[in-house]
Amino acid sequence: TRFDERVMLSLFAGACEALKTMHHYVLPQPHIAAPPRAKADDDSLLFDAASTASDAYPPAEPMSLAPQDTQRVPYAHRDVKPANIMIDDDGVTGVLMDFGSTTRARIKISNRREAVAQQDVASVHTSMPYRAPELFDVKTDTVLDEKVDIWSLGCTLYAMAYLHSPFETPSTVEQGGSIALAVTNGAYKFPDDDPYSPHIRALITRCLAHDPQARPEIDAACTSFVAVCSVDSLYSSWACPFLHMHNSTRACGFSSSLSTTTTDAACDGRHSTHGHRDQGRVHGQDCHDDRL
Numbered sequence: 001t002r003f004d005e006r007v008m009l010s011l012f013a014g015a016c017e018a019l020k021t022m023h024h025y026v027l028p029q030p031h032i033a034a035p036p037r038a039k040a041d042d043d044s045l046l047f048d049a050a051s052t053a054s055d056a057y058p059p060a061e062p063m064s065l066a067p068q069d070t071q072r073v074p075y076a077h078r079d080v081k082p083a084n085i086m087i088d089d090d091g092v093t094g095v096l097m098d099f100g101s102t103t104r105a106r107i108k109i110s111n112r113r114e115a116v117a118q119q120d121v122a123s124v125h126t127s128m129p130y131r132a133p134e135l136f137d138v139k140t141d142t143v144l145d146e147k148v149d150i151w152s153l154g155c156t157l158y159a160m161a162y163l164h165s166p167f168e169t170p171s172t173v174e175q176g177g178s179i180a181l182a183v184t185n186g187a188y189k190f191p192d193d194d195p196y197s198p199h200i201r202a203l204i205t206r207c208l209a210h211d212p213q214a215r216p217e218i219d220a221a222c223t224s225f226v227a228v229c230s231v232d233s234l235y236s237s238w239a240c241p242f243l244h245m246h247n248s249t250r251a252c253g254f255s256s257s258l259s260t261t262t263t264d265a266a267c268d269g270r271h272s273t274h275g276h277r278d279q280g281r282v283h284g285q286d287c288h289d290d291r292l
Contacts, residue, residue: 008160014094015085020218022075023146076105080152081130082159101125105146129165130155133184147212154207186210
C-alpha cells in the first residue's frame, strides 16, 4: 500500500514550509540600550563646556539598526529525509525535525583543504541516499548553498512515493553498487507502474537537477505546485497546503531562534513518515519512539 497522493503532498508541504523558514532566516535586529548616565561634578567632566547634548556620550537614547539593515542568513538543514519528517496528530501535517546537522547554508570553498573538510562533515551528518552530488565531491572556488536541501527534498518525495530513495536500487543495495556513483551520475528512474500523477514526477525531476543552479528555490518549488493544485482535477476539492505557507511556520524547534533548536523539541507523540502505518496507506513498522 502507498500514500494517498494528497496526503503525501500535504506531508511534503510541511517539510517545505520548515525549509522556507530556514532558507529565509533573518538575524534578530540588534538593540543596544544606553547605560544610565551618572551625574558628574565639574572636576570630573570628560568633555569641555562647549560640548552639546548631541556630542555627549553615552547617548541618551538606545541605538538600534533600522529594519532595512537586518541581514538575511540562510540556514540549511543538511539531512532532509523521510525519517526526519514527523506526522502530526491530525495525520496529514508534516513536521521537520532533527536539526543536529543544521549549518549556515552558504559556505565559500576557497581551497582543497576546505573542500575536503566539507566532504567529511557531509559524510557524518548527511545520509548518503539523500545527499546532494556537490557534497560528495566538493569543488574549490565554489559556494555550497541551500540548494543541497532542495536535492534532499526531491529524494524524500521520491522515497515517500516509491518507498525507497531514487539511488537505493537493487543494483546499489543488493549487488554491491555504489550509491555515491549513482548520485554523482544522477542515475535514477521512475517505476514503470507509477501510480502517481505526472506532477509528482515533474516536481521530483526539478528538485533532482544535477546542477544546483538548475534546482528551484524553495519559493519557486512551492509556487509551481500551487499552480498545479489550481488546475488539476485531482485537487479540485482539496485545500492545497502550499497556499498557506506564507502565513505560518511549522519548523519543529525552528521558529524564532536557531540557538534553541533541538532534535526532539515539539515532536513528542508524533510518528515518522518512514515506516508509519496510517490506515494502511504505507507499509513498514510502527514508530514506538518519539525520536529517530
